[in-house]
Amino acid sequence: MSLVQFVEQTLGTDNAHRYINQLLETVQERNPSEVEFHQAVREVLISLIPVLSQKPKYMEHAVLDRLVEPDRLISFRVPWTDDTGKIRVNRGYRVQFSNAIGPYKGGLRFHPSVNASIIKFLGFEQIFKNALTGQSIGGGKGGADFDPRGKSDLEIMRFCQSFMTELSKHIGPDTDVPAGDIGVGAREIGYMFGQYKKLVGAYEAGVLTGKGIGYGGSLGRKEATGYGAVYFVEEMLKSAGLGFNGSTVVVSGSGNVSIYAMEKAMQLGAKVVACSDSSGYIYHQAGINLDTIKRLKEVEYRRCQDYVLEHPDAVYVEGCSGIWTIACDIALPCATQNEINKLSAELLVRNGVKAVGEGANMPSTLEAIDVFLDNNVLFAPAKAANAGGVSVSALEMAQNSARLAWTMEEVDLKLQQIMHNIYSESLKASQDYGVPGNLVVGANIAGFVKVADAMIAQGV
Ligand code: NDP
Numbered sequence: 001m002s003l004v005q006f007v008e009q010t011l012g013t014d015n016a017h018r019y020i021n022q023l024l025e026t027v028q029e030r031n032p033s034e035v036e037f038h039q040a041v042r043e044v045l046i047s048l049i050p051v052l053s054q055k056p057k058y059m060e061h062a063v064l065d066r067l068v069e070p071d072r073l074i075s076f077r078v079p080w081t082d083d084t085g086k087i088r089v090n091r092g093y094r095v096q097f098s099n100a101i102g103p104y105k106g107g108l109r110f111h112p113s114v115n116a117s118i119i120k121f122l123g124f125e126q127i128f129k130n131a132l133t134g135q136s137i138g139g140g141k142g143g144a145d146f147d148p149r150g151k152s153d154l155e156i157m158r159f160c161q162s163f164m165t166e167l168s169k170h171i172g173p174d175t176d177v178p179a180g181d182i183g184v185g186a187r188e189i190g191y192m193f194g195q196y197k198k199l200v201g202a203y204e205a206g207v208l209t210g211k212g213i214g215y216g217g218s219l220g221r222k223e224a225t226g227y228g229a230v231y232f233v234e235e236m237l238k239s240a241g242l243g244f245n246g247s248t249v250v251v252s253g254s255g256n257v258s259i260y261a262m263e264k265a266m267q268l269g270a271k272v273v274a275c276s277d278s279s280g281y282i283y284h285q286a287g288i289n290l291d292t293i294k295r296l297k298e299v300e301y302r303r304c305q306d307y308v309l310e311h312p313d314a315v316y317v318e319g320c321s322g323i324w325t326i327a328c329d330i331a332l333p334c335a336t337q338n339e340i341n342k343l344s345a346e347l348l349v350r351n352g353v354k355a356v357g358e359g360a361n362m363p364s365t366l367e368a369i370d371v372f373l374d375n376n377v378l379f380a381p382a383k384a385a386n387a388g389g390v391s392v393s394a395l396e397m398a399q400n401s402a403r404l405a406w407t408m409e410e411v412d413l414k415l416q417q418i419m420h421n422i423y424s425e426s427l428k429a430s431q432d433y434g435v436p437g438n439l440v441v442g443a444n445i446a447g448f449v450k451v452a453d454a455m456i457a458q459g460v
Helices: 003-010 015-030 035-047 049-054 063-067 116-132 153-167 186-200 221-238 256-267 290-299 304-310 321-325 342-350 366-374 388-402 408-432 439-458
Strands: 072-081 087-098 104-110 139-144 176-179 248-251 271-276 280-283 315-318 330-332 355-357 378-380
Touching (some): 015 035, 015 049, 015 063, 035 116, 035 366, 049 439, 072 116, 087 104, 087 153, 087 176, 104 116, 104 186, 104 388, 116 139, 116 388, 116 408, 116 439, 139 176, 176 388, 221 330, 221 355, 221 378, 221 388, 221 408, 248 256, 256 271, 256 330, 271 321, 290 304, 342 366, 388 408, 408 439
Parallel strands (some): 104 139, 104 176, 248 271, 248 330, 330 355, 355 378
Antiparallel strands (some): 072 087, 087 139, 271 280, 280 315
C-alpha cells in the first residue's frame, strides 16, 4: 500500500489525522523554507497515524510536538586559511534533536549544500533510526557548508581543526558523539579527534566514531553502512524468495556507503553494473571493478570519469540522474537526498526493478516511494536499511568504554544480527498496525515507540 493510499484510508478516522495535519502546518510555519526538514517530518508523521489512533497517550503527552523541535540547534563561524594565505569563512552546525534514550549521536556532513534544513532533516530522521538499532543512542547531526573537493590535505586539516575548536564545546562521550557522513571520512575524523584531544587535554576516545583502527576505531565501521544495507535488503528479498545471487545491481555514489554496498552485493553473487559521483556515472556491463573504484576514490581522491581510462569497455555519462535509466533487479541509492524522483522511479519500475534499498538518507522523494509501493517493488527505507553505520558506531563506543577491541568477525556478526532485528521489528510493526510489508511505516513506528515511551517516563 502506498503512502497516499495509506493516508486516504486513515483520513477522518479519528483525532490522530487532525492532530498530524495541524502539527505539519505548525512545523511549516515555524521553519519557513526548510523544505527538506518538512519532507522528512511529513514522511514520519503521516506514518505514525495508526499508532496515535491506537495509543492516544502519545498525543496527550505531546510527544511529537516536542520531537519536531530540536533540543538545540547550534550554528557557528568556521574561519580557516587556504594554501594561498587567504582567510575563508564557512558556517558550521550541530543539531541536538533528542537524547531521550542516550547521548546525541549522528554524523557530520561537509558539503556546499549544507544548511539548517538539511541538518535538521538528517537529525530528525536520526532519532528514529538510532532507536531502531536497539542501542542507547539519541539523535543529532551536524556539518558545514564547506566543499572538500579540490582542497589540499593541509586545507582539510586546518578546516577540521577550526570546526572542532567550536564544536568541542558542545560534544563529549556522554553528551553528543559525532561521526562521518558525506565529505567526512577517516581522514577528517582523525584531524578532528586530534584537535579535540588537544583542546580538552584528555584521551576521550568515545567522543567521535569512525576513528582509525590504530587509535580507538572499530573494525567493520568503514564497511558497516554499505554491508548493513545489503544485509537488510537480502532479508527483504528472502521474504519474496529472491536474493542478490545472480542479480544485476545499480548503486549510486562511489563514497563510503556505496563502495561497501557494492562489495557486499558482489560477495553475495550480484553483478554491479553502475555507480556514480556528483559529476556523472559509469556503466560497465561486464561488472564494475571495485579495486579500481576503491583506489580512485579512497586513495587518490579522483573522479569516476577516470575509471574509463583503465576500463575502456565501460562508458562514462555526464550527470548523475541518468544512472536510474539502467535496467537492474536491485537499485541501491547510496549518494544523497532526493536523487530518485517520480520519473526515475517510474523508469526503474518499467525496466523491471524488483527491490530498492536506500543506503543514502532520504534518497527517494515521497512521490518516488509511492511509485515503488504502488508497483509492489520491495522497498527498504533509509531509516532501517542504512542503520548499520550508526549501529557499529555504537559498538565502537562500547569498545572504547571497555577499552578493548573486537575482531572483524565479531563486529560483522553483531551487525548481521542487528540488521536482522531491525528488519523483523519493522515488519512486525507494519503488521501490527495494519499495513503489512510497508517497511516505511513499520520502521517509523518501531523507532518512534521506543523514544516516545522513554520521553513519557522521563516527564516534561
Ligand atoms: P561520501 O562523501 O563518502 O560519498 C558520497 C557520494 O555521493 C560521493 O560519490 C559523492 O560524489 C556523491 N554525492 C554527494 N552529493 C551528491 C549530489 N548532490 N548529487 C550526486 N551525488 C552526490 O558519503 P557517504 O557515502 O558517507 O554518504 C552517502 C549517503 O549515505 C548520505 O546520504 C549519508 O547521509 C548516508 N549515510 C552515511 C552513513 C555513513 O556511515 N557514512 C550512515 C548512514 C547514512 P562526489 O564525490 O562527487 O561529491
